[in-house]
Structure formats: structure tokens, C-alpha cells
Amino acid sequence: MTNNFPQALTIAGTDSGGGAGIAADFKTMQERGVFATMVVVAVTAQNTLGVQDALPMPPKLIDEQCASLAADLKIRACKTGMLADPTRVTAVVKNLQKYDFGPVTVDPVMIAKGGAKLLSDDAIATVRDQLLPLASLVTPNLPEAEELAGMKIQTEADMITVGKLLQGMGVKNVLVKGGHFASADEANDFVLLENGHNFWLTAKRIPTHNTHGTGDTISACITAELAKGKSMEEAIRIGKVYVEATIKDGINVGHGHGPLNHWAQIGGDQDEI
Numbered sequence: 001m002t003n004n005f006p007q008a009l010t011i012a013g014t015d016s017g018g019g020a021g022i023a024a025d026f027k028t029m030q031e032r033g034v035f036a037t038m039v040v041v042a043v044t045a046q047n048t049l050g051v052q053d054a055l056p057m058p059p060k061l062i063d064e065q066c067a068s069l070a071a072d073l074k075i076r077a078c079k080t081g082m083l084a085d086p087t088r089v090t091a092v093v094k095n096l097q098k099y100d101f102g103p104v105t106v107d108p109v110m111i112a113k114g115g116a117k118l119l120s121d122d123a124i125a126t127v128r129d130q131l132l133p134l135a136s137l138v139t140p141n142l143p144e145a146e147e148l149a150g151m152k153i154q155t156e157a158d159m160i161t162v163g164k165l166l167q168g169m170g171v172k173n174v175l176v177k178g179g180h181f182a183s184a185d186e187a188n189d190f191v192l193l194e195n196g197h198n199f200w201l202t203a204k205r206i207p208t209h210n211t212h213g214t215g216d217t218i219s220a221c222i223t224a225e226l227a228k229g230k231s232m233e234e235a236i237r238i239g240k241v242y243v244e245a246t247i248k249d250g251i252n253v254g255h256g257h258g259p260l261n262h263w264a265q266i267g268g269d270q271d272e273i
């Protein structure tokens with residue numbers, strides 16, 4: 001029996017509001033034509049107004065979810081999202097060392113838009129020292145990049161410096177997302193690839209509050225494209241186009257930072273799945 005339909009994995013937290021975390025990852029992977037699977041690391045009570053509560057899963061259950069997938073499916077690419085604390089980061093690291101789930105994209109989720117901590121402060125060093133060396137790609141937003149690299153980012157030149165610092169920590173490819181430059185008219189991201197090639201992904205900033213789950217969506221899209229066999233550069237470029245479309249062609253859900261429109265079409269060759 002063949003088992004060759006592209007399968008991808010998200011190792012992350014749930015969002016009861018459906019906008020971020022595993023929900024955003026699943027919607028994105030589904031839209032990009034990939035069979036999505038999950039390892040739940042934490043459950044959050046969350047909506048567009050913020051995170052009301054969170055509970056991390058026992059490490060044994062993280063191990064068992066990974067073992068279940070490895071015993072049956074053929075995961076071609078995976079991503080990490082909310083990892084909660086050092087115990088869960090270490091559990092995820094051990095499983096990524098034990099099983100081959102394809103190239104690992106690390107979205108180093110730290111703080112939700114509403115301000116809730118999704119990664120404890122004492123877990124940041126564990127992510128940097130244990131998880132990053134296993135990653136094919138890391139996709140920090142500006143505050144996350146500052147924490148990981150230990151420097152402030154005030155200009156686009158600083159994004160380049162941070163990208164190089166992160167690559168020096170053992171990650172092959174780096175995507176520094178510029179969505180948090182509040183004053184800029186643009187939402188520009190910096191990419192540094194394994195072979196030294198680097199480039200900017202440029203986009204006009206779309207004036208909206210409905211950006212809940214943007215980081216999950218771009219990293220899930222990249223993971224889906226990698227699972228389909230696209231190159232890292234192609235996957236990152238498609239991720240940027242897809243997340244921009246999901247913001248631009250927006251929907252209104254909830255009363256706070258609303259979710260994205262994961263049905264958005266991006267047209268052209270990139271719509272091939």
C-alpha cells in the first residue's frame with residue numbers, strides 16, 4: 001500500500017478561537033494541498049481578544065503523539081510553534097532527534113499579540129541551544145529575533161545583522177519577519193539562505209487589526225511547500241505571497257485582533273498543489 005501523499009506536521013499549541021496555533025497551521029496546510037498532522041504541546045483558552053488560560057501537555061503524551069505518527073505516517077516536513085516551557089522544548093527536541101519528520105521549521109513563538117507569554121523566559125535558552133541546531137529554517141518576528149540574538153532591532157540593517165547571528169547559531173536558513181515595524185508603510189522580511197544567498201521579501205503594509213496568526217500561517221505554508229518538494233527559496237516566497245493574500249482579502253471574526261482568511265487565493269503557478 002502506498003503512503004506517498006504529502007504529509008506535514010505541526011508541533012504546537014491549540015487556539016480555541018481558531019485563528020492561530022495548530023488551527024492556523026491546519027487551515028494553511030489544507031489550503032496548500034498537504035495532509036496536516038499534529039502533536040499538541042499545549043492547549044490554550046484563547047479568542048481574538050487574548051489568551052485567557054493555557055495548559056501544557058505532559059511530556060509523555062508528547063512522546064506518544066510523536067511515536068504514533070512515526071509508526072504509521074510519512075511526514076515530509078514539520079514545524080514547531082508554541083512550546084510553553086523548557087520541559088516541553090526538551091521533549092520536542094528529543095523526539096526530533098529520534099524520528100525523521102523531514103526538514104524542521106522553527107517558529108519560535110514567544111508572545112501572543114495580546115501580550116500573553118506562550119514561551120516562558122527560562123525556555124528561550126533551551127530553544128536557542130537545543131532546538132535551533134536541529135532547524136532547517138527559523139522564522140522569528142522582531143521581538144523573537146531580538147531575544148534569540150541578544151540585540152535590539154531598530155533598522156532593516158539590524159535585521160540583516162540578526163539574520164547572520166542566528167545562522168551562526170547553527171540554523172541553515174533564516175527568515176526575519178518585519179511585521180512588527182509599527183511605523184513602516186511596508187512589511188518587509190529578510191531571508192538568509194544556507195548557501196549565503198540573501199534577499200528581501202517586500203510588501204505594502206495592509207492597514208488592519210486582523211493579523212492574528214500571521215506568523216503561524218507563513219511558517220505553516222513554508223512547511224507545506226517543503227513537504228511537496230519545493231526548494232527552501234520557493235517555499236519561503238510562496239509563504240510570503242500566501243500570508244499577504246490572507247491579510248489583504250480579510251474577514252471579520254471576533255472583536256479583537258481577528259483571524260486571517262485562509263481561503264484566499266494567490267493565483268499563478270503558486271496555486272498549483
Ligand SMILES: Nc1ncnc2c1ncn2[C@@H]1O[C@H](COP(=O)(O)OP(=O)(O)O)[C@@H](O)[C@H]1O
Nearest residue numbers: 141177178179180187188204205206214215243
Ligand atoms: N499589516 C500587514 N500587512 C502586510 N503584511 C503583514 C502585516 N503584518 C504582518 N505581515 C507579514 O506577515 C508575516 C508575519 O508577520 P509578523 O507580524 O512579523 O510575525 P508574527 O505573526 O509571528 O508576529 C510577515 O511576512 C509580515 O511581513
Ligand SMILES: Cc1ncc(COP(=O)(O)OP(=O)(O)O)c(N)n1
Nearest residue numbers: 013020021112113212213214215216
Ligand atoms: C497556540 C498559539 N500559538 C501561536 C500563537 C501566536 O501566533 P502568531 O502567528 O504569532 O499570531 P499572534 O497571536 O501573535 O497574533 C498563538 N496566539 N497561539
